Amino acid sequence: MSLPPGYLDELRTRVPISRVIGPKVIWDQRKSNQARGDWWAPCPFHQEKSASFHCDDQKGFYYCFGCHAKGDALTFLREADGLEFIEAVKVLAAEAGMAMPEQDPGERQRSDRRSKLLEVTEAACRWFRLQLQTAAATEARDYLARRGLDQAARDRFEIGYAPDSRTALIAALREKGFDENAIIEAGIGAKPDDGGASYSRFRGRIIFPIRDGRDRCIGFGGRAMDPDARAKYLNSPENPLFDKGRNLYNVGPARVAVSKGQPLIVAEGYMDVIALAQAGFAGAVAPLGTAITEDQLRLMWRVSPEPVIALDGDAAGQRAANRLIDLALPLTGPGQALRFVVLPAGQDPDDLLKSSGSGAMKALLDQARPLVDLLWNRETESHRFDSPERKAALDRRLQEAIARIPDELTRQHYSDEIRRKRRELFGSDWQRGKSGKRFRDGRASSGRPGGAIRAVAPVIPDDDPRAADSLLEGACLLICALRAELQPVIEQRLERLLPRDSERAALLHDLLTGDDSDAGRRALETLRADSHLGLTPHLIESQDAENVLAILNNLFDRLEAQRAAGAELARAEAEIQGEADEGLTWRMQQITRARHRAERPELEDSSDLDEDRGALSAQLEQFVNEEIWRKPPRR
Structure with a gap:
């Protein structure tokens, strides 16, 4: 159905967005300013206690700072009530007292x-x-x-x-x-x-x-x-x-239950849904006799940001879980997650409720496992990893799976969790360097109260962002190559470098795997010979690991902040249409703050540092500023 020009704008103007959203939320009167049309409430799209959901009558938009849901009144009707576009227009037109245009x-x-x-x-x-x-x-x-x-x-x-x-x-x-x-x-x-x-x-x-x-x-x-x-x-x-691939059994009553705090439980069949509802789990739905589809996943996420998939404890349930992993990964991200409950072997929700009661079901729901756990189990169960090739094959499968996640931050957290599981599986002491010192969260512990080492802030050439990116990346790779004992500590950040240059990529692979490739050796020699990276080996190799790690972490901070800023700016250019909404503004503020923190890190109080430590920090700062980032003389 075609709508005349200006019709939707007139609709939005006539109906304040707070009137559309009001029946679905409880406004926080202390935080809201009714006179200005500035409203705050707990988000109706995810469970929370604080009022992070904001709508502005003047702009006609809403935004949640928790799950990042955003849109106008029509978007809200479609997401909250599952309406089609024209159906949402009809609802808003009735609220505004406007007649719908004549249909063709x-x-x-x-x-x-x-x-x-x-x-x-x-x-x-x-x-x-x-x-x-x-x-x-x-x-x-x-x-x-x-x-x-x-x-x-x-x-x-x-x-x-x-x-x-x-x-x-x-x-x-x-x-x-x-x-x-x-x-x-x-x-x-x-x-x-x-x-x-x-x-x-x-x-x-x-x-x-x-x-x-x-x-x-x-x-x-x-x-x-x-x-x-x-x-x-x-x-x-x-x-x-x-259309059985775009609907769910019991979706209407389940949406009401979820809005009152119930979890959204996805069972296999009609009788499971009915049994769950009778046991007090009113937010239960089921696909309609088929494997869960992409449209059904999106419908679930419109009801709840984190549905719980209750799988039967048999081989068919496991196969369904494996299919769902591949379907969900390219769609998952903030506000679109899945958790899984695997029932005892041979039981479905109806069987479990009859044999053990609602308490047993609630206990399983409380222990629901995230999608990353099922991904890991799928790739590791019934496998032996007794050779480098098998370990490499595992890494390749996991990397390919994680690469399908569109959200960068979600991919990063998946990589971190997979790395933690990998350490547990292979039993490596990833938290201790060769020097015997313990490191926490990728940073060295000084062994003294409040003794975090000051990270120096090198001078970065700011006239060419691509050159600065290359220099930061090269410095990180070179220091990691010269100080191999720091690699386990910094590995999570090292893996996220993703060099575009093939030889640097080979060097990164060598550092992470212990290989020694020709391309990696060439990259290392190129970095050592670079006029900007004229590192004096004896200075880096002979100094205390804590100080070198502080420098290295600062380099990573600056590189990651710069790359994130570039990605966010590109995303912002694609999103801005007229006036930027407050969600976009908030993200830009966050990325700007991240760059500022990385480029001008806070200096700790040095009054408790001894003279030797102060002298060494000054020496390292001078070394980095004058040697690593020294520009070639202009001709």
């Missing part, structure tokens, strides 16, 4: 057809529910009772029954005036290829109505009562109402 004939016809199909599915839902009360459904009622579903649960989930008749449903709907073609298009009936009479798709099955986020019945799932049926579960076919 084709669009009006499709909308009318969709409304007619929804009437068919609602009528079918009522008919199925009535059939569950008949004598023909005695076996179905007994089955539901054995599964623990009383009448209240059947009513809550609108469970029905399809009798074992080819024509009963078709006839009942036609008697109510519904067109046979609409019954077939809605996925309730089917037409034989040979042109015979239409028949009901669902026969001899317990029926589970499937509703979308707006509580509209869009399809059905049916469980066969006959154990010899070809398909135990049967869903509605794809049709204008129903």
Whole structure:
């Protein structure tokens, strides 16, 4: 549907964004300024206690400083209520008292057809529910009772029954005036290829109505009562109402429960969702008979930033987890995470709740594991790493997996966690250098209270950012090559260098793996001969590790801050459209502060340092300023 120019701007102007968001949040009256249209509240998109969610009536935008959700009133309606764009426009137009533009004939016809199909599915839902009360459904009622579903649960989930008749449903709907073609298009009936009479798709099955986020019945799932049926579960076919890869069972009630603090639990099937809801876990949903799709993942994240995937404790559950890892990695990031619960072998959530109660389920949910754990287990379980080649293959697989994560900060944390797990697996003492000194968090411990070593701040040529980047990178590589005992301490930062030059990349690989390649040796000799990096080996190699590590950490700080600033500026250029929003402004402020801290680190109080330490720091500072960063004389 096309909208006339200026229509959306008029909508946004007429309706303050706080009026749209207000029903979903509780405003922090102490922090908000109602007169200025400046509002703060706990974020409705992720669980928090502090008011980090901000909306501005004057700008018409919201932004969360916690999960970084942002947008305008239409974005909020789509993300919070799961509405399509035109549906969100209609809601906002009703709030503003504006008429929707006239639809073109084709669009009006499709909308009318969709409304007619929804009437068919609602009528079918009522008919199925009535059939569950008949004598023909005695076996179905007994089955539901054995599964623990009383009448209240059947009513809550609108469970029905399809009798074992080819024509009963078709006839009942036609008697109510519904067109046979609409019954077939809605996925309730089917037409034989040979042109015979239409028949009901669902026969001899317990029926589970499937509703979308707006509580509209869009399809059905049916469980066969006959154990010899070809398909135990049967869903509605794809049709204008129903796309099983883009919907979730019970998503509407789950969204309400999550907004009240419940976790979003993703189970495998209808009965698991019902059992979880009856046990008090109302935020339960299920994919519709298929593996989780990308659209379903995005729908989950619109409901909760961290859904918990409850996998059956069998081989099929493990295979599903492995598929989901590959699907989720390119989508994950801040505000879009997953956690996993692996149930005991041979049990699904319904089995666990019946055998051990809701307390056991809650304990498992409290111990839910992050996606990085499942990635690590997938790549290491049932493998032996008794050779350099096998270890290298493990590293390569993990690096390729992590490289698919789009968010740089998330990739960094994944790399850090994988490195920690790798140290545990191979038992290396990564926290101790050859000198025997202990290091913490990549920085040396001085052994004295408040004794963090002052990191000197070299003079960086600022007229060419690419040259400064190359110099910083080269200095980091050269110092790490000259002081090998510092490599385990600085390894996490060293790995993130990612040199563009192939020979420097080879040197980095040699430093991390202990190899000795021809390209790496050439790169090292080039760095030693560089006029800007005229390091005097005896000075770097003979000094205390703590002081050299302080210099090295400062070099890394400056390099990482400079690269992050460049990436953020490029991202900002792509995002800015007219006036920058406050989320972008906040990020730019943070990156500017990071660069300032790296380029002008705070000097500690040197009154407690002895004269030798002060003299050595001065010597190192002079050395770095005059030798490492000395510009060649101008011609």
